[in-house]
Amino acid sequence: MSLSGELLAFVSLSLVAIIGGMLLINLSKVVHMVIALVFTFISIAGIYVILSAEFVAVVQILIYSGAITIIMLFGIMLTRHNDSGEPKASAARRIFTFLGIAGFAAAVYFGIYNLDIPVQPSALHESNTEQIGLALYSKYVIPFEVTSVLLLVGLVGAIILAKKDEQEGDRS
Amino acid sequence: MINGLLESSPGILNFGIFFLLAFVLLMVVLGFVTYAILAERKVMGFMQMRMGPNQVGGRWGLLQTIADVLKLLLKEDTIPKLADRPLFIIAPVIAFAPAFMVLATIPFTDKFQFADIGVGLLYYIAISGISTVGIVAGGWASNNKYALLGGMRAAAQMISYEIPLVMSVIGVILLAGSLNLNDIVAAQEDVWFIVLQPIGFIVFLIASIAELNRVPFDLPEAESELVAGFHVEYSGFRWAFFMLAEYVYLFAMASLTTVLFLGGWHPLPFLAFIPGAVWFALKFSLIIFVLIWIRSTFPRIRADQLMEFGWKVLLPVALANIFLTALLKELLKLF
Numbered sequence: 001m002s003l004s005g006e007l008l009a010f011v012s013l014s015l016v017a018i019i020g021g022m023l024l025i026n027l028s029k030v031v032h033m034v035i036a037l038v039f040t041f042i043s044i045a046g047i048y049v050i051l052s053a054e055f056v057a058v059v060q061i062l063i064y065s066g067a068i069t070i071i072m073l074f075g076i077m078l079t080r081h082n083d084s085g086e087p088k089a090s091a092a093r094r095i096f097t098f099l100g101i102a103g104f105a106a107a108v109y110f111g112i113y114n115l116d117i118p119v120q121p122s123a124l125h126e127s128n129t130e131q132i133g134l135a136l137y138s139k140y141v142i143p144f145e146v147t148s149v150l151l152l153v154g155l156v157g158a159i160i161l162a163k164k165d166e167q168e169g170d171r172s
Numbered sequence: 173m174i175n176g177l178l179e180s181s182p183g184i185l186n187f188g189i190f191f192l193l194a195f196v197l198l199m200v201v202l203g204f205v206t207y208a209i210l211a212e213r214k215v216m217g218f219m220q221m222r223m224g225p226n227q228v229g230g231r232w233g234l235l236q237t238i239a240d241v242l243k244l245l246l247k248e249d250t251i252p253k254l255a256d257r258p259l260f261i262i263a264p265v266i267a268f269a270p271a272f273m274v275l276a277t278i279p280f281t282d283k284f285q286f287a288d289i290g291v292g293l294l295y296y297i298a299i300s301g302i303s304t305v306g307i308v309a310g311g312w313a314s315n316n317k318y319a320l321l322g323g324m325r326a327a328a329q330m331i332s333y334e335i336p337l338v339m340s341v342i343g344v345i346l347l348a349g350s351l352n353l354n355d356i357v358a359a360q361e362d363v364w365f366i367v368l369q370p371i372g373f374i375v376f377l378i379a380s381i382a383e384l385n386r387v388p389f390d391l392p393e394a395e396s397e398l399v400a401g402f403h404v405e406y407s408g409f410r411w412a413f414f415m416l417a418e419y420v421y422l423f424a425m426a427s428l429t430t431v432l433f434l435g436g437w438h439p440l441p442f443l444a445f446i447p448g449a450v451w452f453a454l455k456f457s458l459i460i461f462v463l464i465w466i467r468s469t470f471p472r473i474r475a476d477q478l479m480e481f482g483w484k485v486l487l488p489v490a491l492a493n494i495f496l497t498a499l500l501k502e503l504l505k506l507f
Contacts (some may be wrong), residue, residue, distance in 0.1 A: 031312055032259065035266075038305055058294040066301030066334075070327050073308050077324065129291055129351055 010050055016043040030076050034069055041065040055129045193286070197275065205419040206237045208460065215461065216468040247408040252315060255405065259313035264406070264413035267306030270299045271420040278427045279354050281437045281448040292353040293345065296428060297338055300383070303417060304330045307392070310414070311402035322401025325475065326385065326392035332482040333382035333389075339490035340375035343497040344432050357436035364435040371493040373433045375486055380425050381466060382482070385418065388470035391478060426459040434459070 020040030024033045041064040048057035136144055210225065210233060217224025229235025251260055277292040279285040289295060304327055311323020345351060347368060348359040359365075366373045382389040393401030403414045430436060434455040437448030473481070 029256070031256070031309070035259065035262070035305070035309060038266075038302070042302070054289055054291045055294070058291045058298045062294065062298035062301060066298060066304070067331065070301075070304055070308065070331055073305070073312075074324070074327055077308075077312060077320065127290060 013043040013046040215464045219468045244412045249408040254315045256313040263310030268417040270302040271417040291351045314405035318398045319404045322392045333379045336486035336490045337379035340372045343369045343372040360435040366433040387467040430455045
């Protein structure tokens with residue numbers, strides 16, 4: 001495998017993604033975790049760009065790094081934002097966890113190493129926004145509509161929950 | 173030239189060229205920010221029957237901003253003792269970096285553009301949303317109630333106004349049939365979209381002012397109630413970074429408005445002998461002037477009014493505009 005710009009970009013993006021994910025688990029303050037999560041989301045979007053899935057990448061940033069992160073930050077700050085993580089686990093449990101992780105890593109390594117996915121030439125990378133639109137509104141119209149109904153149900157549920165809170169007054 | 177470079181094989185030389193070009197753009201943007209601040213102070217001064225800066229650098233105060241920036245850089249860099257130190261340091265960077273990144277897709281003329289990507293418009297909106305994270309993080313890390321309030325308000329406001337902003341440009345996307353900013357400009361060869369999309373333009377202008385946190389929507393940094401909002405505790409060059417982000421967004425948003433609604437570099441009829449860059453600059457300056465004009469003539473609105481206006485007025489109007497545009501497009505197709 002030669003060193004190309006694509007490989008370099010992939011390695012740096014995946015490093016940022018993995019480090020972000022690890023920080024998310026290891027940091028003690030909740031707000032720091034969310035910021036680490038933002039880095040993971042953005043570098044995953046970068047990997048989508050390398051795979052020339054521009055639309056998915058941009059939507060990933062728009063929805064995950066933008067909207068969802070802000071809502072999470074909002075929720076954390078409005079509740080107990082000084083909450084810190086739990087104390088560390090015992091040594092035996094750590095060793096057990098390490099063994100589990102090593103086993104999982106080995107399983108994934110042997111599973112992926114000789115995996116051969118037949119590559120078919122496809123035109124999915126050309127003007128993929130248009131292709132997504134066409135597929136969504138012609139082939140997958142019914143799942144799309146069902147999703148919108150689901151979202152509507154969620155919206156109505158949120159309104160009902162908010163209404164109930166108001167009736168009880170500021171007893172919280 | 174850029175497209176040729178993008179398709180060539182990667183190497184140190186290409187990296188150097190890109191780095192140099194980005195550096196030149198950064199310098200241009202910094203120059204714009206310097207004089208935009210001066211222009212804002214001068215125009216607001218004249219509108220309020222004052223002189224504005226007129227001491228440093230001749231009658232027009234041409235060196236005033238430079239002196240201000242020098243003062244900022246020389247100032248002591250304070251970090252509050254109880255602040256969340258790493259977050260406090262990284263927040264201005266998170267707020268500024270996206271502001272500069274969004275400039276990459278904006279086509280200034282038919283030749284002068286950095287990246288011609290298919291989803292340019294969505295890219296702008298998505299990346300600009302990341303700045304909010306920086307602002308909220310800065311407000312939280314300061315460990316100050318005013319800063320936290322300012323940060324929360326910024327988050328609530330930017331989330332609420334991003335939706336009408338996106339909805340108002342859907343009309344433009346429907347008419348142009350593309351998310352690519354170059355195609356959108358090309359579709360305005362004959363008629364600018366401000367003529368075809370007047371409602372969309374007004375909604376976009378209002379929502380963009382709210383996204384830029386400018387008067388009358390400057391609640392995140394409302395001086396009279398929150399001292400300075402999310403950047404109360406910042407000083408020196410960290411504070412300068414927040415300000416810089418704000419003015420770079422002003423630059424980017426005015427460019428985007430020009431591209432989406434005022435036809436980019438396309439000239440008015442019979443005036444095609446003036447080069448495209450000059451046309452872009454003229455339209456861009458007009459938008460900047462209108463934004464300064466709005467700032468000096470409107471009072472700040474209340475937080476609850478802000479939310480109500482965003483969700484109950486702007487969003488339905490933007491949705492109705494999409495409906496109307498789709499209807500008109502289909503009707504025009506029939507004949």
